Amino acid sequence: MFRRPRVFGALAGAGVILLALLAAPAGAQPSAGAPPDRGVYTVPAGNAAARTAVAGSGVDVLGTRDGTMTVVATPAQARSLRAQGFRLGQVGDFDAMLAERSGPPRAAAAAAEFPPGDEAYHTYAEMTEALRAAQRAYPGLARLSSVGRSYEGRELYLIKISDNVDRDEAEPEVLFTCNQHAREHLTTEMCLHLVQRFTARYATDATVRQLVDSREIYVLPQVNPDGSEYDIAGGRYKGWRKNRQGSGTDPNRNWDYRWGCCGGSSGNPRSDTYRGTAPFSAPETRAVANFVNSRVVGGSQQITAHIDFHTYSELVLWPYGYTYADTAPGMNAEQARRFADIGRRMAATNGYTPQQSSDLYITDGSVNDWMWGVHGILSYTFEMYPRTSSGLSGFYPPASVIPRETARNDAAVDVLLRAAGGA
Ligand code: 0X9
Ligand code: CA
């Protein structure tokens, strides 16, 4: 099933450019393709329409909590928001904050790795090895495959966990996806924690055993491995969100349901919410969608529930994202109530705040809208730890929080796995 990655010629070329970047003083070079002198700001925006206006202005929204957004803006974007009446509070300089969080520059020749102190986070190679190890240790429970390749040619690994894992049994199927957004590294750890928990604890934990025996669990730890590797290349964080196709497509604006419909994405390739040239123009979203499409068996979708993990803000979000309305085509009042009910039950276990995703701001072309709108899959977004942050550090919490913040979602995940059976 596995072919050898063939990207690394191209990557070696990119490495030369990186070397040139690293030769410059730390913080002097903006991220490739990004405008210089970007500032991190807080922006009070007390209602969803105001937040949609801020998100739609082209700034990079880092997090949203209690009516205050944290954004990265160019001087022109900051001026324009102020001219619209928004009160911006300057938190710091984007590149200076990244340089500070990354620590002293490392030898450019070093292999891809997280900055010193953050090595417990998994690189793509380490994530791959962790999945292979799970399959080796639990061959009857875990089966590794790939749904396709990223733009730069990396395998998009998928691991299935169930009893009789090699058989397609008549059990509700549940999908967990992580790392659509490159810099949201804690989510990769979340997916790897799920793999660990549902394999290593199978023999001793009755809850785990009952869930694994009665469900077919699919975990896809890195939807956007190119972006994720780029974000840590050279041991220096770049605050990168998108994939690495051209100047980058936001995977979570590229799904083929009401794509680009409603002011919840950008048509500007430089924007951090660029929706791409067409629905599923990103190979990563196309590949995940092909996998989900392939789970329609005998006319019925086998996957009944899904969580897409993001950071940060500690939220449980449900569709639709493209409209403020609670009900819309494909979402009647009873279905909206079910989303809210299960969303609230999950949030009660982890202390997150439950809401319809458009209560945050409008997003179009997001994964949840496609999963539900096209396939009727009960699909949620979790925005993980931290609850608030004064800037980029929200994406780069210390590795010491990984065990606590991933285990924090165990009970919520179990609620969803049970709900996947119709409960
Ligand atoms: O904007 C996003 O894509 C997500 N937030 S993030 O800060 N991680 O980028 C929120 C997506 C929620 N929207 C839907 N679920 N529709
Ligand atoms: Ca099974």
Ligand code: CA
């Ligand atoms: Ca099945």
Ligand code: ZN
């Ligand atoms: Zn995200």
